[in-house]
Structure formats: C-alpha cells, structure tokens
Amino acid sequence: MLIGSQTPRLHAVPQYAETPWPKLEPKLKALGFEVDEWQSNILRDALGRTEAGTFAAPNALLIVPRQNGKNHVLAARQLVGLLFTKERAIHTAHELQTAMEHLRFLQRVIDDAGLSDVFKFKTGNMELSIENLRTGARLVFKARSKGAARGFAGYDALYLDEAFAIQDEELAAILPTVAAKSAAGKLQMWYTSSAGMPSSTVLERFRNQCVAGAPGWAFWEWSAPEGADIADVQVWADANPAFGVRISEDYVRQNEFQAMGAEQFARERLGIWNREKAENVIAPALWTAGDIPAEDIPDAEKIALAVELTGDGRYASVALACGFGAGSFGQVLAHQEGTEWVPELVKQLQKARNVVQVVADSSGAVLGLLPLLKREGIRVELLSTNDVKAACSGLLNDIHAHKFAHTDDEALKLVATSAGRRAIGDSGGWAWKSSGEIDITPLRALTFAHFAWTRHAARGSSGSEFIDIPLY
Numbered sequence: 001m002l003i004g005s006q007t008p009r010l011h012a013v014p015q016y017a018e019t020p021w022p023k024l025e026p027k028l029k030a031l032g033f034e035v036d037e038w039q040s041n042i043l044r045d046a047l048g049r050t051e052a053g054t055f056a057a058p059n060a061l062l063i064v065p066r067q068n069g070k071n072h073v074l075a076a077r078q079l080v081g082l083l084f085t086k087e088r089a090i091h092t093a094h095e096l097q098t099a100m101e102h103l104r105f106l107q108r109v110i111d112d113a114g115l116s117d118v119f120k121f122k123t124g125n126m127e128l129s130i131e132n133l134r135t136g137a138r139l140v141f142k143a144r145s146k147g148a149a150r151g152f153a154g155y156d157a158l159y160l161d162e163a164f165a166i167q168d169e170e171l172a173a174i175l176p177t178v179a180a181k182s183a184a185g186k187l188q189m190w191y192t193s194s195a196g197m198p199s200s201t202v203l204e205r206f207r208n209q210c211v212a213g214a215p216g217w218a219f220w221e222w223s224a225p226e227g228a229d230i231a232d233v234q235v236w237a238d239a240n241p242a243f244g245v246r247i248s249e250d251y252v253r254q255n256e257f258q259a260m261g262a263e264q265f266a267r268e269r270l271g272i273w274n275r276e277k278a279e280n281v282i283a284p285a286l287w288t289a290g291d292i293p294a295e296d297i298p299d300a301e302k303i304a305l306a307v308e309l310t311g312d313g314r315y316a317s318v319a320l321a322c323g324f325g326a327g328s329f330g331q332v333l334a335h336q337e338g339t340e341w342v343p344e345l346v347k348q349l350q351k352a353r354n355v356v357q358v359v360a361d362s363s364g365a366v367l368g369l370l371p372l373l374k375r376e377g378i379r380v381e382l383l384s385t386n387d388v389k390a391a392c393s394g395l396l397n398d399i400h401a402h403k404f405a406h407t408d409d410e411a412l413k414l415v416a417t418s419a420g421r422r423a424i425g426d427s428g429g430w431a432w433k434s435s436g437e438i439d440i441t442p443l444r445a446l447t448f449a450h451f452a453w454t455r456h457a458a459r460g461s462s463g464s465e466f467i468d469i470p471l472y
Contacts, residue, residue, distance in 0.1 A: 002233060004068075005241030006038040010221040012210055016048025016056035024080055031083075031113040038241040039073050046077065046188075047370060048217050054187050057218035061163075062192045064222040065271045068242040070192045074159055075106055077190065078139055081157060082106075082119075088138045089157035092174065094165035095411070095439070096143035096391055097315065097337050102161070103128055103141050142303060143411065144170045156186055163193035165414060165438065166202040195223060195271045199418050204273075223271030230266050231257070235313065240272045263426055281432075284417045286399060291408040297331065298324050304456055305358045306448035307342055307373075307380070308441050309365040316342050316369075319445035320349070321453035327403030328457070330450050332442040339369050343376040350378070359383055359452040361444070383448060389429035391451035392421070415443045 011312065021044040025035070035043065048056040066069050074091070081087030093099040100123075105128070107121055121133045128141035146164065155223055158174065160166060196203045210219035224230070224239045237243045238251055243252075256269050266272040300322035308317045318337040321328055334345060358373075360366040360384035373380055383391065398404040404414070419440050422433040434440045 001244050002237040002249065003245065004038075004247070005172060005222070005238045005242040006036070006041070006241055008038075008064075008114045008220040008222050008241075009180055009225070009238065010211065010218045010219065010223070012166075012213060012217065013045040014056040014216065014218065015050070016045075017051045019044050019048040019422070021047045024084060027084070028076060028079060031109075031115075033076065033109055035072065035076055036069065036241065036245070039069060039076065042073055042079075042220055043076055046190075047080070048110065048218075054186070058187055058189065058216050059206075060190045060218045061210055062190070062220050063195060063203075063207065063271065064192075064220070065240055065269050066194050067247060068222070068240055069246070071102060071105070071161065074161065074192060075102070075109065075417065078106065078159065079109065082110075082132055082137045082139060083115075086135045086137050087156045088136075089159060090140045090142060090155055090174070091159040092142045092144045092161065094144060094162040094414075098140040099143055099160060100128060100337075103130065106130060106139075140353070144174070144272060149209050157159065157188045157190070157191075159190045161192050163191040163203045163206075164196050164200045166191075166200075167410065167414065168202060169410060171202060175355075177327060195267050197267075197274050197418075199414075200273075224266070226272055228270065228272070230262060230270060235270065281396065281419060282399060282416050283419050284413065287413055287416050289402065290399060290405050292329070292405050293408060297407065298322060298329050300324075300329075300352045300353070302356055302456075303349070304356055304449050304452035305346060306368055306445045306452060307346070307358065307360045307369065308445035308448065309339065309369065311365055312440050313365040313368060315439065315441060316366075317441045317445035318342060318345055319442065319449040321446070321449035323453070323457060324405050327398060327405065328399075328450060328453055329405045330446045331407050332409070332446055335439075335442045335445075339372070342369060343378060346373065346378050347376055356456045357381055357452045359448050361388055361448065363388075381452075385424060385453070386429075387451065388431050388448075389424055391447045392431050394454060395447045395450045398450070398454075406446070412442055412446075414438065419443055 019392060022039070025040060042062065046057055046060045050056050062070055062073060078091065081089055091099060091102060093102070103123065110116060110119055118132060118134055120133055122129045129138060131138045191203070191206060193203055196207070207221070210217045222239050222241055224235045228235045233249060235247070240247055242457065243249070252269060257265055260268065263274060267274045303320045303322045306319050309315065315335065315337055316339045319330060319332045321330045346358060358378060359381045360383065362384060370380060395404065415438060418438050420433040421430040423430050432440050432443055
C-alpha cells in the first residue's frame with residue numbers, strides 16, 4: 001500500500017542553532033496528542049532558534065491539500081504556546097465557523113488530557129478564547145475582516161488559517177497587533193492553506209517570496225508539479241502526506257477522481273494552483289460601490305426574506321431585501337452552522353417586520369428544512385429553475401445599474417467577487433458558481449431575497465411610474 005510522502009515537494013527553512021521540539025513532542029504525546037512524521041518535522045524546524053534565542057523563522061507558510069492535517073500542525077504549535085510558554089496569540093480563519101471548530105478541537109484535547117480546570121474557555125458571541133489560568137497564556141479566535149483585530153495589541157503569535165482567502169485589507173488590520181513584539185524576536189506568524197485560486201493574490205505573493213528564498217520564512221508545500229499525470233496514484237501519494245494513513249486510495253479514486261472535474265481534482269487533492277483567471281462576474285470596485293455604512297442601513301417595515309443551505313445542509317444563510325431609494329437594499333442577516341436556528345430567526349423577523357415573502361430554491365438542500373418551518377407556521381415559496389436564473393441575472397443587472405445597496409461587509413465582498421457563473425440549459429441562463437473552497441450560500445440567499453423583493457415591488461407598483469435612476 002502506498003503511503004504519502006513525508007517530505008514536501010517544495011521546502012525552505014532558515015538555519016537555526018537549536019530547537020525545543022524534541023523535548024516538547026514527548027510532553028504532548030504524554031497528554032494524548034500525537035503528530036505524524038511530516039508534522040513533527042515541520043514543528044521541529046518552525047520552532048528553531050538562533051544563537052540569540054529568537055525565532056529563526058518569524059514567518060511560517062504551510063500549503064498542503066485538504067484533510068491531510070494542517071490544522072493538527074497548528075493545534076500542536078498552539079498547545080506549545082498555551083501549555084509551555086506564556087504566549088498570547090490570535091487564530092484567524094476566513095469564516096467564524098472554521099475558527100470555532102478549531103477552538104472546540106483544542107478544548108477536547110485539553111479536556112481529554114485532564115487539564116480543563118487549568119483553562120478557561122469562552123465560547124459565546126462576544127468572545128472566543130482559551131486562557132491558561134496559571135500562566136496567562138491566551139489564544140483568541142477571530143473571523144478575518146478589515147476591522148476584526150483592531151483594538152488588539154501586544155500579541156506574540158498570529159495563526160492565519162485558510163490563507164487562500166486572505167485579502168490585503170485584512171492583513172492591514174491584523175498585522176499591527178503583533179508589531180510590538182517584532183523587535184524582540186519573539187514574534188511568529190503562521191499561514192496555512194490548501195492550494196491557491198486566481199483570487200489568492202496575498203498567498204501567491206508570500207509563496208513567491210518563499211520560492212525565491214526570502215529570509216525569515218520557513219516554507220513547506222505538498223503538491224504535484226504542473227503537468228503531472230493526475231491519474232497516477234504515485235502522484236496522489238507524493239502530494240498528500242496522509243495518503244494511505246487517513247486518506248484512503250479507494251476514497252480518492254471513487255469519491256474525488258471520478259466525481260470532480262480535472263481542474264478541481266488537481267487543486268483540491270494534488271495541490272496544483274488554479275492560476276487561470278476565472279470570469280470576473282462582479283468586479284471588486286463594482287461591488288464596493290454599493291456599500292453603505294451601518295448608520296444608513298434602512299429600517300424598512302416591509303421586507304422579503306430568503307433561506308439557503310449549503311449542499312450538505314451543514315450551514316444556513318438568511319438574507320433580507322427591501323426598498324431603498326429608487327432601488328433595493330440587501331443584507332445577509334446570519335450565516336452559521338446548523339439549521340435549527342433558522343425557524344426561530346424567521347419567526348422573530350415576522351413578528352418585528354411585515355415580511356411580504358419568504359423564498360427558497362426548490363432544488364436545494366433547504367427542502368429538508370421545510371417541515372420545521374411549516375411547523376412554526378412559516379410559509380415558504382419555492383423558486384423554480386427559471387426563477388433562479390432570473391434572480392441571478394436580475395441582481396447582477398441591478399449591481400451594474402447601481403440600484404442595489406448592501407452592507408459594508410468584507411466577508412460578503414469576498415464571496416460576491418469570487419463567485420463565477422454556471423450555465424443552466426442552452427438559452428443563456430445561469431446561476432452563481434463557487435470558485436474552490438469559498439461558500440457562496442450567503443450570496444445565493446441575498447440573490448433570492450432581492451428577487452423576492454423586486455418581484456413584490458413590481459406587483460405592487462401597477463399604476464405608478466417607476467423612476468429608473470441609480471442610487472449611487
């Protein structure tokens with residue numbers, strides 16, 4: 001049986017005088033936390049110190065295909081900070097749900113080790129964090145945005161997971177949080193990711209620096225070279241260190257190789273970057289032109305709502321749309337794990353506002369949620385395929401005509417500006433398409449809410465003149 005390569009295809013590590021990892025690894029193992037050979041090698045090199053005692057690699061970049069165990073590397077490094085030093089750190093991810101899952105994993109590790117009385121866990125809406133009550137070591141969890149880390153300072157380490165989605169505005173917000181520790185050589189920044197996409201400009205910039213031998217970077221990348229035979233099982237093993245251990249050959253063959261398109265398989269499983277520029281359906285500048293500040297968000301009496309789920313039903317989005325000037329306004333009210341919260345939110349909105357319609361895609365996973373919504377007395381109108389096509393083109397037309405306003409939300413901007421389009425039928429109709437790992441469920445919910453509102457407004461405007469002028 002083939003076992004994944006424990007050595008990355010691309011690798012660069014600064015020279016160091018010593019590393020504490022050989023002493024730390026047995027301590028973690030005694031607590032029930034073990035790492036693979038390749039993970040151990042990364043941690044050994046990343047923790048390397050100079051003669052002066054500073055980090056030889058203030059920056060660490062790990063790129064490896066999904067489900068191999070990159071988050072396990074982060075967890076090991078963070079446990080070192082929480083258990084054996086007084087490190088204060090921030091862990092960020094593109095989505096809050098991902099950051100929360102990582103916190104829960106670390107909490108299970110700590111609980112299983114019998115150390116729960118030593119730590120304080122905050123898992124509420126106001127703060128997500130783990131704190132060592134004896135040493136003061138602390139790890140805060142955040143979803144990235146251009147303002148998420150403002151107000152934080154004096155941190156020793158930053159962990160930026162899902163680095164394929166990092167935007168320059170987010171870096172500008174978060175980098176100053178560790179500036180005070182940089183002169184003392186106590187700072188370390190980690191970037192972890194699967195292979196990049198056309199929009200991964202920050203990750204590509206960092207990767208290019210590493211390949212060029214930039215000082216201060218430790219770099220590991222498991223990937224197949226461009227042009228490799230994607231049907232070759234040896235190529236699969238070379239690009240995935242957990243192949244044959246946690247990732248089975250049968251699963252890759254039957255559930256990924258045979259099901260995915262060639263480009264998707266090459267990126268998701270073989271780590272080959274998708275460098276071809278996708279169709280730019282919504283340009284960033286065009287989307288940003290519709291931003292309105294929080295104080296200008298309309299408190300409309302009449303609204304339309306849309307509910308949308310991811311294909312596996314794991315996450316749900318609820319969005320609203322309403323009239324705004326000569327056009328409309330849209331907002332994603334919630335996007336979070338699970339579905340049990342959706343009926344309660346919709347009920348609350350129906351009590352507080354005049355909800356003219358609640359809509360959902362008739363071909364989506366939301367069908368499984370309908371019994372819960374019906375039980376709460378919530379009537380949902382299902383959108384046909386033609387409705388979905390009209391909704392997508394209608395929203396895009398209004399964006400181009402500057403007749404659709406929305407909240408100034410960096411996460412939503414990334415979703416909207418990364419989405420492509422997939423053809424439906426032969427008549428030119430289309431729907432939003434996800435590019436790689438970015439979940440476009442919030443955009444779909446917003447699109448359907450906008451469609452429901454504009455259709456309602458059109459039905460109610462007979463006999464009155466519609467003034468077709470831009471909002472901005």
